[in-house]
Amino acid sequence: MKHVVRRFHASNRILASNNVTQSGNFERTQATNHARQERKPSSFIDLKCVNAVSGAGGNGAIHFFKGLVNPIGPPCGGNGGRGGDVYVVASKEVTSLGGLLNRYRAVNGGGGDRQNKHGRDAPSMEIVVPVGTLVRQVDSLQEIALAKQMAMMPKEPEDAVPEQNAAPQTEDEVNPEIEEVLTEEELEEIEAATLAEQAKKRELKKERQLEFIQQHFIFRKDYVPHADRIKLLRSRIPPRLPPQPTVHLDLSRDGERHLIVRGGRGGFGNPHFSSNEIKGPGIASRGEMGSSIWLELELKTIADVGLVGLPNAGKSTFLSKVTNATPKIASYPFTTLNPYVGTIEYSDNHTITIADIPGLVAGAHLNVGLGHEFLRHVERSTVLVYIIDLGALDCASDFRVLRNELERYQTGLTLKPSLVVANKADLGPVAKENLAALQKEVAACAVADGKELVVIPVSARDEKNVGVALSHLRRLVAQTKKNE
């Protein structure tokens, strides 16, 4: 049998300090400490938040051809280039989110130049993620904090009566009592003050308008546009593009590529603004700003088969015998700390991918052991394989524990087409006795679910009966895919 393997990087999965102990459960004691000491920190990460920022467009330029006759010739400022887009790409060459940066910032577009030279368009930037990554747009941390703050702010009582604003008095409606009291000079002073106030307001409005215009346009040195030009320029501001839809992607194919944030458009050089009225425009437009969004990336392995079992049941041994994956195998629990994916290659070159994940224990949903977060890696498997240790004290109870944890992770997960591999069948009479008890329990579950559930005794270590399990797996995967 030929084997091809896709392997996740070694893990630095955080061994969350978890001292929860329940009777009958594994405690994360010496065994896990052992595993922790033996493993060097590495980069397996299956959940990550990244910030994607597109590049700003380049500014348009203000230039004029200079001739011998005419020192200020026709306008020749080039347009600005486009800012870089940010894409997300799925690649089977990448197996973890561990290598991703926290921020992806695309380059800004180049500015325009003299002699109608346009700025260069910036290259796009790619966030390369493993196949099986889910990409969701989320609020930035600041936005989440702000929303929380707003929610905590006391609301205005509904029955509060709004303050009655007295209608402004016009000149003719001056309170007669005041008129009686104020002298003519005093009234003139008030009038002058009001006029000054109004002039100040007008000035302020003009300043604001200019500021707004300057956000979109660049002017030749010392040029301050008049009110009519400001009005004209306002009408020349390019309309905004429709907002991009919220990002929500499931990257399941190798090479899949999606636009995440669009780069800003480049600004126009001054020739764009020449017209019959304006022959030598000292104006160019600025490039559009880039956009920034936050993405939550979650890796959920897509394999045909997902192996689930208690620690030490022999999942990694099984994987190592049916593929050429080389997971660590040892006689202490929690040897496997991050998912592995291997490929079973049948003699007719048919292939099936199979994912081994860290062991589950009772209470994994409460973060006992390594927790049940790793189940995201079998969630999307076509078929589940329960690996049960026939040397354990109570195999039937082990099977119940596994099913319970699967259901707690995701309701209905146990209804997936499944196979029970009763491992360590080489252990003699104990194994035989346990196998009978397990078969009884599995049969009861199969009846309750109305599903076919077969138990295949194997010895992964001695490679006994493994071929039967593989044939059964192939049939189950094919059948399920056909029905989908």
Ligand SMILES: Nc1nc2c(ncn2[C@@H]2O[C@H](COP(=O)(O)OP(=O)(O)OP(=O)(O)O)[C@@H](O)[C@H]2O)c(=O)[nH]1
């Ligand atoms: N007797 C016997 N021992 C086995 C068999 N399969 C695995 N083992 C032993 O069981 C122990 C655990 O095997 P692993 O494959 O590391 O178990 P695991 O389920 O991957 O364990 P975790 O990664 O800790 O969850 C090792 O000492 C293996 O040699 C088998 O078929 N028979």
Ligand SMILES: [Mg+2]
């Ligand atoms: Mg293992």
